[in-house]
Structure formats: structure tokens, C-alpha cells
Amino acid sequence: MFHVKFADIGEGIHEGVLLKIFFNEGDEVKEGDSLFSLETDKVNAEIPSPVSGKLVKNKFTVGTKVNVGDVIVIVDDGVPGMRSNMQEGEVLTEEESQEPVTPKAVSQGDESDAHVEPVVEKGSTSVVGQIEISSDVIPSSGEANESAPEVDHNVRVLATPVARKMAKDLGVDIKKVKGTGPQGRVMKADIEAAAENVSSAPAKAAPSAGQSSAPRAYEKSSVAQQERTERVPMTMLRKTIAANMSLSKFTIPHTAVMDEIDVTDLVAFRNVSKEALESEGVKLTYLAFFIKAVVTGLKKYKGLNASLDESAEEIVYKHFYNIGIAVDTPDGLMVPVIKDADQKSIVELAKIIEDYSERARNKTLKLEELTGGSFTITNYGSVGASFGVPVIKHPEAGILGVGAIVKKPVVIDDAVVIRSILPVSLSFDHRIIDGADAGRFVGVLKKQLSNPNLLLLNA
Amino acid sequence: MKAYDIIIVGGGPGGYVAAIKASQLGSTVALVEADRIGGVCLNYGCIPTKTLLRSAKLYQDFLDAESFGIDIDPASGVKVNWKNLMKRKDAVVGKIVGGVELLVKHNKIDVYNGFGKAIDAHTVEIGEERITGKNLILATGSSVMLPDIPGIHEAYTKGQVIDSTGAINLPEQPKTITILGGGVIAVEFATLFNSLGTKVTIIQRSDAILKMVDEDVRNVMQKHLKETGVTIITNAALEKVEGSTVTYKVDGASHTLSADYILASLGRKPNLKGFESLGLEVGKQGVVVDQHMETSVKGVYAIGDMCGKMMLAHVASAEGIIAAEAIHGSKNVIDYHxxxxxxxxxxxxxxxxxxxxxxxxxxxxxxxxxxxxxxxxxxxxxxxxxxxxxxxxxxxxxxxxxxxxxxxxxxxxxxxxxxxxxxxxxxxxxxxxxxxxxxxxxxxxxxxxxxxxxxxxxxxx
CATH class of the missing domain: 3.30.390.30 (FAD/NAD-linked reductase, C-terminal dimerisation domain)
Incomplete structure (x- = not known):
């Protein structure tokens, strides 16, 4: 029997709604066939069957809210014993060894594995950095429960009514409490014990935090209660962003190179092409050109299209160019990834950018569209800013920030002329490449973007 | 000398349940019982009294039939047949005891009929025979306690003062009975005899019967018993017993009360005979045990009435399971609340x-x-x-x-x-x-x- 669970797919996603069930009970399913699809607050994920066999049970109906860890489908694959796609043993060792979250699986594995693995268990995820994968149910964020403070009934924790109330009262996460009652039922004594541990924890936690790796090498700070302030619980996405940013900043020695690029010709070229393409329904953005220029640069300076495998002490160079584009959404930052950008034309890229931006905002991106990046571009120019120091999307090696194109007086041949200037900032992992190469990479961008003909020839 | 994993002395609801559980958990078990399997509960307590109470209830219903629209003509024709009452009781007890015996047999438990005497923590002697066990579970229960009131022991020997065992085996229905004590057993027998038409008087030392139950329950029960014809005398100090006549003092004035029998239900004491050589620690209530029922002697467990925690058959059974599980490494506890x-x-x-x-x-x-x-x-x-x-x-x-x-x-x-x-x-x-x-x-x-x-x-x- 194979229990296909809603595994942790990263992204801070802890719950979803069952959107579609593809097979009926009793149907034969083949490995790789989609079993069900989930709508989460970030993506829609189609989960393929990890095994071939007979579908024994669909545990939920379409429209039901499900949580990470729930068994969604049971497939009889003829193998005795109960297995699932969340191997707890593995996770346990990872947790016990307290290893830092290393970039052990570099992103390329994700899509190809996706045919075998129902969900991506390891490897990179899209919101800048990598998320620790565990079979633990991620505690639900406060805001979802605010109106209904009842314990989420979909996560089945065997506990007595008094234990539940007491847990809520004492702020104990009942899902993390080991029950000592019959069949592991959480009794009130277990909650009392857990609450005691929590209150005595800060003293204990400090030394162990010191031992653990970089992401948690500091004590959690607290802010004293103040007047004229308000406290809002972090959303799950916010927490994920926070964790990933810390991870990136604590592990990657960021260095930045900044420059201004004269894009007057590109502006002219784009304005002409834009009108022509508009009639075909394509919105030609500068970003499509930037991607093209970046790919050209990456081909030359491959250290920026790489990841550092810290445990193996190896640099992993990637022979694919999957470019993430940071998209601002009302809920927070999302980074869809354009796969094999080197093999796409500028028009194709423009189409994809429009599609991804649209779907990021209405949360209909698929999981595979959010994973597997090798380099990222963030466009803070869209809000009018000029320079920034972007944070690298761990475990990538670089991120290019592009500012707003403005007309500026510049000196050409000893004369002051008005040109369209694009400010750029490149953050890079100084462990992998040095400042000179990074500067040369910016030089390539400069050359490409100031001369659209060259850019198109290289495309 | 036959060797067992566990020897259990006493085959009541504590002992036989412990034996079955231990056997189910894989141990070889010997069960030593001097009387019939089932102990007081099955043979002289729970089961026979409930059987008799059923008849008493039926009798009451017949007497009240008219108010339910059933006429019995003549009404005086409704009579208690004491002999047949006893016969039914014996049949019910026989059936249930037989069932338990079958259970014990099917669980491959060796039953030794005889009085078990512990030689040491691993050896039990039954008559001439000795058996050994790695662990010992003592489950010999309790017997009625007679306070030191002049004349009570003589009257008990003569059968004028009886205990609950005697009360369910009377040759004929008493016309009057005096019950000493106001606990659960007193109330149950008061109900039984009163319902069958015997004149019942309860003499209680303290100011009310059923002292251990919730006040509201006590008040309702006391009132109801009085309304149905039971005389309840409280704050009574027992002075002496002569035959089946009791003398007691209320507010300084002495009274005497004669009846066919005096039922003594003034508490029970643990049966410790045969275990003197073990050197068990015994407290006020009974044998001292930890929460897994192990006594002060390692490997020797005690369960049920002899520990005196709650003298109830289902507590003995639960404790028997706890003890059997503890021996097999699974440490569980009972919350007596x-x-x-x-x-x-x-x-x-x-x-x-x-x-x-x-x-x-x-x-x-x-x-x-x-x-x-x-x-x-x-x-x-x-x-x-x-x-x-x-x-x-x-x-x-x-x-x-x-x-x-x-x-x-x-x-x-x-x-x-x-x-x-x-x-x-x-x-x-x-x-x-x-x-x-x-x-x-x-x-x-x-x-x-x-x-x-x-x-x-x-x-x-």
C-alpha cells in the first residue's frame, strides 16, 4: 500500500484545497499519472502517482481543505507494508544531525524527478532560498484562524477536549506534543509538561542555537510592548520570506557591483517593436531584453550560474539557464522561473513574463513554475527606484537588480547630451566568483543593452 | 515442583482477570483458589445479590401492578417463594462461575484448588504440593470485619449475627432484620429485604447513611429508603449484642431492638493469612503497593480488596490487569478518581x-x-x-x-x-x-x- 500524502512542497504552504481528483476508487493508475491537484495560496500543484497500482481510496472529496501530512490517496501497488511519499526516517536524521540546510540538491533535479516523486521533497524552491523540508506539519499561521480560534480539525491530533483547550490557553502547539494516553492521545498532563518545557526553553535554547548552523546562529529577538504600536502576526508567506532572506544573508557573502547603462538605442528599438507586437497581443517589456542579455553574460561568466555545495566543497556549474523573475504580489514576493531562457526568443520571453506575472498575482502558478531557477532578476525599476542591493535567492550565485530607466544628462565626446540611463546592481556570491569577473559580467550586460543589434545577434 | 511464570493466589474478579491477562500476554500461569473461582463477587456478592434484587423488584412491580393497569386477582396471591428464589440465585451463580471456569481453562491456566500459602516470594504451598513462580500476584480479597462489641462474636458463631455471605443463604425469609452500618452493602440489603417484605432497621453510628457519597445523593436515598418503610437510626452507639438483639444508645438513652437476624456490614478487612512469611508492608487500608500494584517485596504484587484502595470488583479486575501488564513491562496506572x-x-x-x-x-x-x-x-x-x-x-x-x-x-x-x-x-x-x-x-x-x-x-x- 502506498499512502500518497500532501507532502511539504515548500513555499510556506501548509494547507490547500483539493481541486481535482483524476481517478476513481478501483481505477488502475500508472506511475506518473496525475492523482489529484491542489490549490494552495501560492500555486496549483498536480501531484503524480509515485507508483503503479490500483487506487484503493480517495480520502477527501473535491473542495476539501487538506493539510501537509494528510494522506490524500491510497494506492495498492502490490508491495506489502505501508509506505508513503513522506519518509519520516530521512527527515528525522536530517533534523537530528542539525545540519544546516545545504544546497545539496541543486535545482535541476526537481522537474525531472517530478515524474517519479509526487512532490518535490528536496531541492530549491522559489522564494529566494531553500526551505527546510520536514514531515512535521507546519504550524498554521495565525491569520487563517483568527476568526475561528478552534483547532484546525483537518489536522487530526488525537487529544482530549481538556488538553485542546489547555493547549490553546497556554499557547502550546498541540500538534507538536507527544501524547502519553492510549494510542498516543494527548492528555492534559502532556500539555502541562509541554507548557513547562516552553517556559524553561529560552535558557536551554541559547547554547543549542549557538551550535547549530548559520541560519539560527543568533538569538531570537523580541520587541518590548510599546504604546502606539500594533502587533500583527506574520503570514506564512512572510515567515517563509524572512527565513529565506536570513538563510541567504547569513550563508552567502553578498557583494554588489553597480553601474549605469546607456539604453537609449534599446528604448528606441523597443518603442518601435512594441507597437508592432501590440497588434499581436504581445506586451514587449524591457525585462525580456534584460533576460537575453543576462543569459549571454552567464554563458561567459558561468560562476554566476552556479551553486556552492558547501558540504562537498564543490562548485556546481549549471548548463541550463533558468531565470527567475521577482514579482511583487499583494501577498508578498513570488519568483516564477522561466525555464531554458536561452532557447527562447525575446517575443516568447515577453509572452511568458506577462503570463507568469498575471498568474503570480492570482496564485495560479504551478509548483514547477516556481522552482528550479539558476539566476534571478528583480526589477525594482517598476516602482521607480534606481539602485538597490538585492538578496540572492539561495542557493543561486547571483541576482541582478534593474532600476527605472530615466533620461539623464551624460557626457559623450565632451558634449553633454540627454540619454536614457538604466541603473543596474548585481549581487553575487563572493565565494564563487570574484569582483573582477562580476564587473566584467556587468560589462557584458552594458555592451548588449546599449547595442540592441548586438543583443539580437547574440539571442 | 512445577514452575510457572506467575502464580496468582485468589480466584476472584481480581485474580482470575489477572490470570487471563497474564496468560494472554504469554506467561504460564497458576491460579490458586480455596473455594470456587469467582470469589466473593460471583459466589456471594455482586452476582447473587443482583439476582435476588431482580426478584425483589419483580415482587414490588407485582404489588404495584394495579397502578400500571394490570389487575392480579386476588392481589394477596402474590407471594415470595424463598426456596425458589434461592434456587434461581444458585442457578445464576452456577452458570456464571461455570463460564469463568471455562474461560480460565481455555486460557491454559492451571487451577490449584486449596488454600495457598506463600513460603517465600517465589514459592506457594497448596496442601502437600509446592509450586514456584517468577512473580506472585496476591488477590485474596477481604472478609467482614466485626467490631469489638460485647457478644457479637458469639452471636456470629451461632449464626444470629450474619455477614453478606450469610444474608444471601438464609434458609427462609426473615420477618425482621437489623442492619448494622450504613454503607453500600447495608443499603443494598436494606433495599432487598425491605422490598421482599422484611421489616428492616438500619443502625448507623454517624449522623447519616452513605457518608461517602455526594450529599444530594445521600439525602435523596435516605429519604427514599425511609419513605419505602426502612427505619434508619442514626448517631447510635452500639453497646452489646445478645443473640439477635442489639442494644444501642442514642442521645444517652439505651434502646434494644430484636430481630430475626442482625446483618453486620461494618466494613471489611484484608485477608492476609498465608502471606506472613513474605514480610509485606501493610498499612491502615491493606497491603501497601506502588501505582503498578507491586508490594514492598520485589516481584510480589497485590491487587483488589486486600490493598483496600477501593473495595470494588471492577477495581480488582483493573488492578489485576495493571499488575499483569507491569510484570510484562508495560507500566500503566489507574486514576482512582x-x-x-x-x-x-x-x-x-x-x-x-x-x-x-x-x-x-x-x-x-x-x-x-x-x-x-x-x-x-x-x-x-x-x-x-x-x-x-x-x-x-x-x-x-x-x-x-x-x-x-x-x-x-x-x-x-x-x-x-x-x-x-x-x-x-x-x-x-x-x-x-x-x-x-x-x-x-x-x-x-x-x-x-x-x-x-x-x-x-x-x-x-
Whole structure:
């Protein structure tokens, strides 16, 4: 029997709604066939069957809210014993060894594995950095429960009514409490014990935090209660962003190179092409050109299209160019990834950018569209800013920030002329490449973007 | 000398259950019993008294038949046939004991008939024979305790003063009986004999009978017994017994009371004979054990009445399982605040957990809610409206910490409260639980509604 669970797919996603069930009970399913699809607050994920066999049970109906860890489908694959796609043993060792979250699986594995693995268990995820994968149910964020403070009934924790109330009262996460009652039922004594541990924890936690790796090498700070302030619980996405940013900043020695690029010709070229393409329904953005220029640069300076495998002490160079584009959404930052950008034309890229931006905002991106990046571009120019120091999307090696194109007086041949200037900032992992190469990479961008003909020839 | 994993001395509801559990867990087990398997419970206590109480109830129903629309002509033709009453009782006991014997046999337990004497912590002697065991479970129960009142021992020897065992084996129905003591056994026998038409007088040392039950239960039961014809004399100091006549003093004045028999139910004491050589630590209540029922002697366990924690058959059985599991490495415990107890009177009493006063003493933020049987449809239909349910809860989380039921089937109803409390349930859970209609069990739900806010089927101001 194979229990296909809603595994942790990263992204801070802890719950979803069952959107579609593809097979009926009793149907034969083949490995790789989609079993069900989930709508989460970030993506829609189609989960393929990890095994071939007979579908024994669909545990939920379409429209039901499900949580990470729930068994969604049971497939009889003829193998005795109960297995699932969340191997707890593995996770346990990872947790016990307290290893830092290393970039052990570099992103390329994700899509190809996706045919075998129902969900991506390891490897990179899209919101800048990598998320620790565990079979633990991620505690639900406060805001979802605010109106209904009842314990989420979909996560089945065997506990007595008094234990539940007491847990809520004492702020104990009942899902993390080991029950000592019959069949592991959480009794009130277990909650009392857990609450005691929590209150005595800060003293204990400090030394162990010191031992653990970089992401948690500091004590959690607290802010004293103040007047004229308000406290809002972090959303799950916010927490994920926070964790990933810390991870990136604590592990990657960021260095930045900044420059201004004269894009007057590109502006002219784009304005002409834009009108022509508009009639075909394509919105030609500068970003499509930037991607093209970046790919050209990456081909030359491959250290920026790489990841550092810290445990193996190896640099992993990637022979694919999957470019993430940071998209601002009302809920927070999302980074869809354009796969094999080197093999796409500028028009194709423009189409994809429009599609991804649209779907990021209405949360209909698929999981595979959010994973597997090798380099990222963030466009803070869209809000009018000029320079920034972007944070690298761990475990990538670089991120290019592009500012707003403005007309500026510049000196050409000893004369002051008005040109369209694009400010750029490149953050890079100084462990992998040095400042000179990074500067040369910016030089390539400069050359490409100031001369659209060259850019198109290289495309 | 035959060797076993476990020797259990005493085949009552503690011993035989421990034996079956131990055997199920894979041990070889010897069970030593001087009398019949089943102990006091099956042979002289629970089962025979309930059998007789059934007849008593039937008799009462016949006497009351007219009010239910059934005429018996002539009404005086309804008679108790004492001999047949005893015959039925013996048949029921025989059937159940036979069933237990079969269970024991099928669990491959060797039964030794005889008085077991412990030579040391691993050896038991039965007559000429000796057997050894790695562990010993003592389960020899208790016997009636006769206080030092002049003349009581002589009268007991002569059969004028009887204990509960004697009371279920009387050759004929007594016309009058005096019951010394006001505990559960006293009340059950008072109910039994009174219902069968015997004149019953209870003489109680303290100011009320049923001192250990919740005050509301006590008051209702005491009133009901008096109304049905039982004389209850309280604050009485027993002075002497002569034959079946007892002399007692109330407010300084001496009284004498003669009856066919005097039933002594003034408490029970643990049976420790045969275990002198073990050097067990014995406290005020009985053999001292830890929470897994192990005595001060390693490998020797004691369960049931001889420990005196709660002298109830189901406690002995539960303790027997705890002991068997402890020997097999699984350390479980009993929460004695979650053990139900029953009184088989008319109406019955089922109680579990804290009484209201105990709960207040223990420091809970106590909430109580009662609901009367008189507002219950089924109770009215059956003409059995005496009684109520009282739920005691801790206001902090609404956890149910005590339930007390007086009702014709209270002993069957208390199990719901036991499950609720074992699962640390609250008044909200009981109130939310849909109870079937029409049943007496609805009163439990109604009382829970009352604890939360207001019951449905009563006007509460």
C-alpha cells in the first residue's frame, strides 16, 4: 500500500484545497499519472502517482481543505507494508544531525524527478532560498484562524477536549506534543509538561542555537510592548520570506557591483517593436531584453550560474539557464522561473513574463513554475527606484537588480547630451566568483543593452 | 515442583482477570483458589445479590401492578417463594462461575484448588504440593470485619449475627432484620429485604447513611429508603449484642431492638493469612503497593480488596490487569478518581469522581448542574421518577470531574460519565453529544446543557 500524502512542497504552504481528483476508487493508475491537484495560496500543484497500482481510496472529496501530512490517496501497488511519499526516517536524521540546510540538491533535479516523486521533497524552491523540508506539519499561521480560534480539525491530533483547550490557553502547539494516553492521545498532563518545557526553553535554547548552523546562529529577538504600536502576526508567506532572506544573508557573502547603462538605442528599438507586437497581443517589456542579455553574460561568466555545495566543497556549474523573475504580489514576493531562457526568443520571453506575472498575482502558478531557477532578476525599476542591493535567492550565485530607466544628462565626446540611463546592481556570491569577473559580467550586460543589434545577434 | 511464570493466589474478579491477562500476554500461569473461582463477587456478592434484587423488584412491580393497569386477582396471591428464589440465585451463580471456569481453562491456566500459602516470594504451598513462580500476584480479597462489641462474636458463631455471605443463604425469609452500618452493602440489603417484605432497621453510628457519597445523593436515598418503610437510626452507639438483639444508645438513652437476624456490614478487612512469611508492608487500608500494584517485596504484587484502595470488583479486575501488564513491562496506572461505583438499591446509584464537597476541598473552581428524573419522558412512562443526575465540573475548562446519578438504571448509565472522564471530556462535549430519545440517558445531556447554560426540558430561573 502506498499512502500518497500532501507532502511539504515548500513555499510556506501548509494547507490547500483539493481541486481535482483524476481517478476513481478501483481505477488502475500508472506511475506518473496525475492523482489529484491542489490549490494552495501560492500555486496549483498536480501531484503524480509515485507508483503503479490500483487506487484503493480517495480520502477527501473535491473542495476539501487538506493539510501537509494528510494522506490524500491510497494506492495498492502490490508491495506489502505501508509506505508513503513522506519518509519520516530521512527527515528525522536530517533534523537530528542539525545540519544546516545545504544546497545539496541543486535545482535541476526537481522537474525531472517530478515524474517519479509526487512532490518535490528536496531541492530549491522559489522564494529566494531553500526551505527546510520536514514531515512535521507546519504550524498554521495565525491569520487563517483568527476568526475561528478552534483547532484546525483537518489536522487530526488525537487529544482530549481538556488538553485542546489547555493547549490553546497556554499557547502550546498541540500538534507538536507527544501524547502519553492510549494510542498516543494527548492528555492534559502532556500539555502541562509541554507548557513547562516552553517556559524553561529560552535558557536551554541559547547554547543549542549557538551550535547549530548559520541560519539560527543568533538569538531570537523580541520587541518590548510599546504604546502606539500594533502587533500583527506574520503570514506564512512572510515567515517563509524572512527565513529565506536570513538563510541567504547569513550563508552567502553578498557583494554588489553597480553601474549605469546607456539604453537609449534599446528604448528606441523597443518603442518601435512594441507597437508592432501590440497588434499581436504581445506586451514587449524591457525585462525580456534584460533576460537575453543576462543569459549571454552567464554563458561567459558561468560562476554566476552556479551553486556552492558547501558540504562537498564543490562548485556546481549549471548548463541550463533558468531565470527567475521577482514579482511583487499583494501577498508578498513570488519568483516564477522561466525555464531554458536561452532557447527562447525575446517575443516568447515577453509572452511568458506577462503570463507568469498575471498568474503570480492570482496564485495560479504551478509548483514547477516556481522552482528550479539558476539566476534571478528583480526589477525594482517598476516602482521607480534606481539602485538597490538585492538578496540572492539561495542557493543561486547571483541576482541582478534593474532600476527605472530615466533620461539623464551624460557626457559623450565632451558634449553633454540627454540619454536614457538604466541603473543596474548585481549581487553575487563572493565565494564563487570574484569582483573582477562580476564587473566584467556587468560589462557584458552594458555592451548588449546599449547595442540592441548586438543583443539580437547574440539571442 | 512445577514452575510457572506467575502464580496468582485468589480466584476472584481480581485474580482470575489477572490470570487471563497474564496468560494472554504469554506467561504460564497458576491460579490458586480455596473455594470456587469467582470469589466473593460471583459466589456471594455482586452476582447473587443482583439476582435476588431482580426478584425483589419483580415482587414490588407485582404489588404495584394495579397502578400500571394490570389487575392480579386476588392481589394477596402474590407471594415470595424463598426456596425458589434461592434456587434461581444458585442457578445464576452456577452458570456464571461455570463460564469463568471455562474461560480460565481455555486460557491454559492451571487451577490449584486449596488454600495457598506463600513460603517465600517465589514459592506457594497448596496442601502437600509446592509450586514456584517468577512473580506472585496476591488477590485474596477481604472478609467482614466485626467490631469489638460485647457478644457479637458469639452471636456470629451461632449464626444470629450474619455477614453478606450469610444474608444471601438464609434458609427462609426473615420477618425482621437489623442492619448494622450504613454503607453500600447495608443499603443494598436494606433495599432487598425491605422490598421482599422484611421489616428492616438500619443502625448507623454517624449522623447519616452513605457518608461517602455526594450529599444530594445521600439525602435523596435516605429519604427514599425511609419513605419505602426502612427505619434508619442514626448517631447510635452500639453497646452489646445478645443473640439477635442489639442494644444501642442514642442521645444517652439505651434502646434494644430484636430481630430475626442482625446483618453486620461494618466494613471489611484484608485477608492476609498465608502471606506472613513474605514480610509485606501493610498499612491502615491493606497491603501497601506502588501505582503498578507491586508490594514492598520485589516481584510480589497485590491487587483488589486486600490493598483496600477501593473495595470494588471492577477495581480488582483493573488492578489485576495493571499488575499483569507491569510484570510484562508495560507500566500503566489507574486514576482512582475515574473509577465508577454503584449502589444496587431501588433506585440505583451510579457515581464517579469527585463529590461536590470533595471537589471544593480539592481546590477546583467547582460548577454543578443537576437535572431531575421527573422531567424525563422515559422515567415518567416507566413510573420511576425518583432520582436525578448531578454533574460536577471544573469551571476552568469545563472538565467533568464528577457525575452522580440516582435513577432506576443509574448503574448502567454511569459508564457514559466514565468514558467522558477517562477522555478528559467536558460539559460541552456531553451537551453536544446527541442522546437517544426517549431514554434516561437524556438527563445527563440535559444536566450538561444546564452546566453550560440552561437545560432544555425544565424551567430554570
Amino acid at each position: 475515574k473509577v465508577p461505583s454503584c449502589i444496587y438499591s431501588f433506585p440505583e446509584v451510579g457515581a464517579i469522581g469527585y463529590t461536590e464537597s470533595e471537589a471544593r476541598e480539592a481546590g477546583f473552581d467547582v460548577g454543578t448542574s443537576t437535572f431531575p428524573l421527573s422531567a424525563n419522558g422515559k422515567a415518567v412512562a416507566e413510573g420511576e421518577t425518583t432520582g436525578f443526575v448531578k454533574i460536577i465540573h471544573d469551571k476552568k475548562y469545563g472538565e467533568v470531574i464528577g457525575v452522580h446519578i440516582v435513577a432506576s438504571h443509574a448503574t448502567d448509565m454511569i459508564a457514559e460519565a466514565a468514558v467522558t472522564m477517562e477522555l478528559e471530556g467536558t460539559i460541552y462535549d456531553i451537551a453536544k453529544t446527541v442522546h437517544p430519545h426517549p431514554t434516561l440517558s437524556e438527563i445527563v445531556m440535559e444536566a450538561a446543557h444546564g452546566a453550560v447554560d440552561k437545560p432544555i426540558h425544565i424551567i430554570k430561573r
